[in-house]
Amino acid sequence: xxxxxxxxxxxxxxxxxxxxxxxxxxxxxxxxxxxxxxxxxxxxxxxxxxxxxxxxxxxxxxxxxxxxxxxxxxxxxxxxxxxxxxxxxxxxxxxxxxxxxxxxxxxxxxxxxxxxxxxxxxxxxxxxxxxxxxxxxxxxxxxxxxxxxxxxxxxxxxxxxxxxxxxxxxxxxxxxxxxxxxxxxxxxxxxxxxxxxxxxxxxxxxxxxxxxxxxxxxxxxxxxxxxxxxxxxxxxxxxxxxxxxxxxxxxxxxx
Numbered sequence: 001x002x003x004x005x006x007x008x009x010x011x012x013x014x015x016x017x018x019x020x021x022x023x024x025x026x027x028x029x030x031x032x033x034x035x036x037x038x039x040x041x042x043x044x045x046x047x048x049x050x051x052x053x054x055x056x057x058x059x060x061x062x063x064x065x066x067x068x069x070x071x072x073x074x075x076x077x078x079x080x081x082x083x084x085x086x087x088x089x090x091x092x093x094x095x096x097x098x099x100x101x102x103x104x105x106x107x108x109x110x111x112x113x114x115x116x117x118x119x120x121x122x123x124x125x126x127x128x129x130x131x132x133x134x135x136x137x138x139x140x141x142x143x144x145x146x147x148x149x150x151x152x153x154x155x156x157x158x159x160x161x162x163x164x165x166x167x168x169x170x171x172x173x174x175x176x177x178x179x180x181x182x183x184x185x186x187x188x189x190x191x192x193x194x195x196x197x198x199x200x201x202x203x204x205x206x207x208x209x210x211x212x213x214x215x216x217x218x219x220x221x222x223x224x225x226x227x228x229x230x231x232x233x234x235x236x237x238x239x240x241x242x243x244x245x246x247x248x249x250x251x252x253x254x255x
Contacts, residue, residue, distance in 0.1 A: 003030035004233060007052065007059035007083070009074055010066030011035070012042040015088070018226040019063060020044065029230055032059045037070050052077035059083055061233045068092040075103040084236035087111040088229055090154030104243035108236045112246040113154030115228030119202065120246040122217045123162040126204040129213060130163040136208040138163050139189040143201040151192035159204055160188050 006023060010016040011034025023029040024045070033055045034048040042048075049055050052062070052073050061084045064074055068091045078085040087100065090113045103109060114120065130138060140163075142156040152174065160172055169186040176189070183189075200219040205212060219225070228246065235249050 003028055004237060005030050005032040005058055005060045006233060007032055007055060007062045007077075008034045009036065009052070009062060009064040009070060010089075011044065011048060013065060015065040015222060015225060015229075017042065018222040019065060019229055022223055022226040022230060026230065029233075032057055035066075037067055061086060061236055063229050063233055064089055065229070068096055071096050072099060075099055078107045078109070079103055082107060084108040084233075084239065085110075086229060086232045086236060088115050088225070088232075091150055101243060105241060107241050108239040108244065109242075110232050110236055110244040110246070110248070112232070113158040115225045115232060115246065116217070116219065117228055117231070117246065117250060118224065119155055119158075119217050119219075120250050122202065122204070122215055123159055124247070124250060126159055126215050127162040127166045129204075129206055129215065131166040133206050133208060133213070134167070135185075136206040136213075137183060137187075137189075138167070138169070139191065139205040139207070141191045141193070141203045141205065143193040143195065143198045145197050145199065146194050148194055151194065152190045153192070153200070153202075155200065155202055156190050156192070159202060160190055163204065164188060 006029065008016055008019055008031050011020060020031055023031050031046045033046050034044060035052050035055065062074055062078055063086045065088050068089050071092060074085060084107060087109065100109060100111060140156050140159050142153045144153060164170055169188050171187050173187045173189050199222060202217050204215040231249060
């Protein structure tokens with residue numbers, strides 16, 4: 001079987017380099033080319049471009065670890081050339097999200113705020129726990145390195161959306177110091193810590209009367225995210241147009 005050829009967006013970032021290294025050491029994968037909004041001087045075994053449209057070679061799938069503002073040009077390339085697209089970036093605007101959903105009518109797109117199978121399993125477990133433990137207070141704590149720009153993390157919001165869908169709660173509270181009041185029922189607290197070189201830790205805390213259940217995930221290296229991205233790339237090959245998530249991959253192992 002031929003290697004899956006990947007057009008890697010954001011190849012010169014931390015995650016892009018992790019995907020490059022893992023693809024190089026994993027049979028069945030090959031980085032065909034890299035693209036980036038602001039290419040850095042990174043030595044690669046493949047050609048690199050500023051824009052997806054500059055790439056004239058063959059790619060089986062696009063993997064995006066760049067910046068949310070790059071998504072329109074990636075979608076344009078995916079649609080024009082019929083290439084599946086894995087979107088691993090976060091922070092998309094409402095307009096960008098609408099473009100993604102619209103493009104998924106034409107090509108297969110898998111979007112996830114977190115490429116880790118473990119994190120997405122955590123989402124499923126948190127959703128089930130929230131549904132079972134009705135009335136429990138739910139708080140989400142996320143910890144990342146001190147260079148991370150956005151807060152809360154996309155994964156924290158992914159977890160919040162999962163438990164909210166199970167409980168009907170819809171009020172996310174990010175900061176409690178500005179108001180002196182008791183916690184209200186139905187709130188989901190989301191808290192961000194930025195320190196040191198923490199790759200990514202997430203806790204979902206469910207607290208009821210006389211007991212606390214904590215579901216946790218810790219990322220020990222970026223390779224786990226790269227591994228999930230390669231698995232997502234494989235998953236999309238041959239799929240019909242549509243909007244997919246990592247839940248669709250996890251579901252294969254939950255049946």
